[in-house]
Amino acid sequence: MDPLLPLLNQISLSAKVFFTGDLCQVVNFDGSDMVGHIHLLRAGQLDLMFRGKPLARIDQPSVVFFPKPTIHVLTPVPDEPCELVCAMIDLGAKVRSPLATALPEFVIVPLSDMQQISPTLQLLFHEAFEQALGRQAALDRLAEYFLIQILRHVIQHGQLQQSIFAALAEPRLALAVKAMHENPSHPWTLETLADVSGMSRARFAANFKATVGTTPLDYLTDWRLSIAQNMIRQGKPLKSIAAQVGYQSSAAFSRVFAKRLGTTPTEWQ
Template identity: 35%
Template structure:
């Protein structure tokens, strides 16, 4: 079961070298050369620095608050690289690309940065979370099966019973556990996930009728009502204007 691929593919991830003051991803090196830990600031709540030398600093843009996994992360996430020599090597390569600044360096850094963020998120999922949210749900081996199913097939006509069966739990236990760990009901999370994806599709120019059908709304009107309630505006207002031909 892959808990991250859909999230990585649906939310554009950009990693670019940045001055420390504007960076939210920092690689720290104790001796000034060997990567020792990576710090990711999911939200700007404190000075972005580390006690060791800063080996590499970057700005990570991953769709901000609209990305449910990013929104569920702690304000500050750390990954100790000492038990992970392959990830330390990845950071070292990012540093080398940034310093050398050869042609194509930004593309290489972005791809390596995506791999680094996936490794950092894997570590967070494996650790779990004491706070209710998507991260805690994905750390639970039972709930994560249901969450991944919703992520991968958002247009399916899911019921709580379907998801409970996937999780291997009774219906009542699944609903209770999901609400306690994730902080919302399964159907509430599914509705929010569908609207997040629908908003992306609308902003990419998809037709309202097609988006409504894609995410299992009974009609374009019911989709518009749900969208307006969530985002305060009609989806049609977010569609890009058609380009005029000369």
């Protein structure tokens, strides 16, 4: 099974291109909009600051990828062109998505290192710098596809250390993770998950924590709550949501939700 599929299905992945052209002034991103960003440098140079400190000078065509809301600044280099395509992205950072949690804070990749996606880039740049009918819709769909390709690149190049992807790459841990993903309403315990994985309780718990960076039951709770948040967004009733993510009552679900997220399901909505 494709390990990325359930994580993508669990969120409403989206990308919206909001700038195309020659960057001619400093642009600040303060993270308050609660979205991630992709910046595609087609030509020229720019200076990148990250959380108030210089990070890099990008001097060749590159993608700069911030998966989560992040404070950063783009500054064009004087007397240099800076042809840029920028998109806002949503990978589920608002809903405690394991995918968003697993990704690094930022990724910078020269486009020359991503030759396999050059057809997508050619289409994206063509739409970005032309004024064809349906341009915005085409740009957004291409940016979403490009986002998936960036995720592939990050995963395939081992830029995720402690993460659920590492667990999915380990056959026995993968059995337990897939069980949680496919049946979040089941009353899983450490013992039953260890049985699914074919390991002792102690060994399973230790291996999972070392690989993912959290305990199996904490991961299960986060997975359930991220599913629940998407259902809340869709307007489903709390009683139905609670049952579908493994809680016997809406009150029990609300207690866990509030303890974990610091707000009630109704207030979060």
